[in-house]
Amino acid sequence: MQDDNILKLAYELSETTRNKVDLIEKIMRQTQILALNARIEAARAGVSGAGFGVVAQEISHVSTRINQIAADFRVDVDQYAAQIQEAGTRMSSELRGQRFTDLSRNVVELIDRNLFERSCDVRWWATESALVALAENPEDQDLQSLACSRLATILRSYTVYLDLWVVDQNGKVIAQGRPETYPKALGSDVSSATWFRNAMATRHGDQFAVADIETNPSLDDAPTATYATAIRDKGETHGKAMGVLAIFFDWTPQAQTIVSGIALDETERSHCRVMLLDARHRIIADSRGEPSLKEVYSFNPGTRDKGYDIVEDRIVAFARTPGYETYKGMGWFGAIEYQM
Incomplete structure (x- = not known):
């Protein structure tokens, strides 16, 4: 510079x-x-x-x-x-702090736009006729086979997902797109999952539930961003909730691409750590490698939506999620730590 x-x-x-x-x-x-x-x-x-x-x-x-x-x-x-x-x-x-603040905003905006698409996917696919029919008749094995086939077809085109599940009103997984890859899922009980309860509580088809990044035992403990919404009677927007569609975004490779691909020069890249943090400040993506999802990053944004602090020999820049269109975000931050 x-x-x-x-x-x-x-x-x-x-x-x-x-x-x-x-x-x-x-x-x-x-x-x-x-x-x-x-x-x-x-x-x-x-x-x-x-x-x-x-x-x-x-x-x-x-x-x-x-x-x-x-x-x-x-x-x-x-x-x-x-x-x-x-x-x-x-x-x-000051120049670096302002630049890294802008880049932090760019990081979180990129993930917001990506996750907005996930919220669109789940609301759209929940109206798929094969999934609606199964939610209305969860014991019908022919409908289960058809729903699994439709979910598998979607997964062949949308490679950013680990799996897609149809869950009945009681929280039992009755269809999935990748039973051979994830055999633990089918028949499992997810009634205690927050995303399931929140999805069943949605008031209409334009609403959805989203969970923080967590590992899922039924998906080989892979970190996932889970989106869910109710499958409604006859697929109508204001129909009764008959079950839930849950989609599991393959978090690690998508997030890693964003934090590793941010526009830094070579000198900056060797001194920077680019991160995505959730609302609790857990590191959920890290340019230094796959995070544990247990490390909490120490910084103090206060009421600021964006800014930077100089702490000893470090610049810590951050920007809070602005959301994107109908996706309001989850209070996440893009953050960059620069060793001076």
Whole structure:
């Protein structure tokens, strides 16, 4: 960045000046020694060397004066260089803080737009006739087979999902798209899952439920973003909730692409950690590798929707989710930590 070049030039100017002052002082020390020797020789010469002694004395005075000027100059240069470096460092930190704040906003906006599409998918697919028919007749094995086939067809086109489930009113999974890959799912009881209860409680077909990023035992403990909505009687928007469609977004590769692909130069990339944080500040995506989903990142946004803080030798920039269209977001943050 340009401000780094300014700091570099200020440092080089300061170093060059110090070196030149050192050289001047060295020459003046040599001059004083020569003047001293000249005075000694003049004293030995007696009256005939008196005039030469006066010249030597003056040379010594000039040398002392130049040494004092050089010393004063060194002090002035050090002070001004320190001020330039301090101002440059502050300017650099402010520019980087603002830039990383914008990039943090970009990170969370990208994931919001992606997850908005997931909310659209679940509401649309919940009106699929095969899924509606099964929700209305959950014990019908032919309808179960048809629903599984339809879910498998969707998954072949939408590769960002781990699996899709149809759940009856009691919380039993009665159809899925990938029974061979995830055999634990079919027949499992998800009635205690928050996303199931919230989906059954939706008032109409335009509403949906979404859960925080969590690992799912029935999906080989893969981290998932779960979206769910009620499957309604006859597929009508205000029909009675007959069951639930749950879709499981394959979180890790999609989120990793976003935090790793943010526009940083090579120097920034080696000093930056780009993250997505949930509302509890858990790290749910990390440019340094797959997060544990247990680490909580320590920062203090307060009531700010975006901004940055300088903490010791770090810049911590963040931006809270703005949501996207009908997806309001979940209070997540994009965050960038920069080691100065």
